[in-house]
């Protein structure tokens with residue numbers, strides 16, 4: 001069987017090369033060609049012996065994902081929809097800012113957690129992505145953007161695992177992908193600039209702390225178990241007290257000295273001043289010492305089936321003020337790429353209806369040829 005070299009972190013590639021009778025430094029050269037130079041054909045790799053290139057061509061490939069559509073927003077945000085086969089598609093989003101370039105990456109097709117406010121959750125779970133499919137999103141985006149923007153040096157400085165899926169429910173595939181992002185021979189990203197976002201898979205948070213401690217964001221969304229049970233069903237398995245314990249443990253390993261709590265602002269549901277007060281209680285007093293954290297308030301991106309609406313701007317400001325005045329650093333997430341539906345929780349919102357997916361992909365391919373900003377609505381119509 002042909003191996004996809006995007007499935008390997010550097011250690012994995014070294015083991016693969018060893019099976020071919022090659023030394024580790026060959027794997028390093030190969031890894032650099034693939035990830036630093038974006039090469040996908042072995043005959044491009046001029047400093048590898050011809051015999052090795054020929055051998056590789058018979059047993060391996062560098063197989064990226066095919067792009068179904070690409071949409072660029074007026075603010076420079078770019079969203080790609082990738083085909084992962086069998087009617088499934090996932091998205092990645094590039095968000096440029098003056099001092100950084102962030103790529104939002106998907107970890108699963110669909111998601112099994114089923115949060116009420118999340119369109120991915122409403123689609124249900126299709127399958128885990130492979131390491132290669134996770135890595136391919138960065139590999140493609142980085143090298144596409146260098147060409148697109150005419151840059152020689154690195155474009156993507158930050159990765160957030162905030163696309164489709166719950167990364168910590170795809171742990172085995174996630175970790176090698178993270179290691180490739182961090183590797184000096186790969187993308188050389190700082191641990192502080194790679195963020196795993198989780199709805200709170202407690203045992204895997206503990207494993208991540210040891211195996212690959214990167215920045216951690218926890219999707220909190222509610223200040224007490226009854227409400228969190230109804231918004232984030234995983235809370236029934238790992239309730240708030242356990243989640244907070246795990247956050248405290250993670251802090252001993254984390255590259256930053258805080259956890260980011262994400263909090264999606266839902267009108268009349270979790271956005272009242274008393275909710276802010278209850279949050280303050282948790283993070284100040286839990287376990288005696290509290291939890292070192294920052295809050296990121298996310299304006300809800302509505303979709304019809306959720307039956308929920310976005311909190312008003314005044315409500316968000318008041319909520320942020322209460323947290324800030326208690327000494328908790330609080331930011332309100334800017335919505336980016338709104339015109340192309342690239343904002344949180346809208347990713348690939350329409351791609352799961354299997355009966356129509358082929359037709360819809362065709363529609364999107366056509367749409368992508370001539371028009372931008374059409375994918376989401378077009379999908380809705382096609383459905």
Ligand code: SAH
Pocket residue numbers: 117118119161162163164165166167197198199217218219262263264298299300301302344345346
């Ligand atoms: N499964 C992981 C990562 C993907 S979701 C997690 O839940 O953390 C990334 C972020 O988008 C999470 O904080 C999630 O709560 C938020 N999100 C999901 N749907 C949203 C929506 N409709 N509006 C705003 N934020 C949303």
Ligand code: SF4
Pocket residue numbers: 111112113114115118119120121122163164165166198199219
């Ligand atoms: Fe899954 Fe995260 Fe969406 Fe919840 S918010 S359904 S965990 S992707």
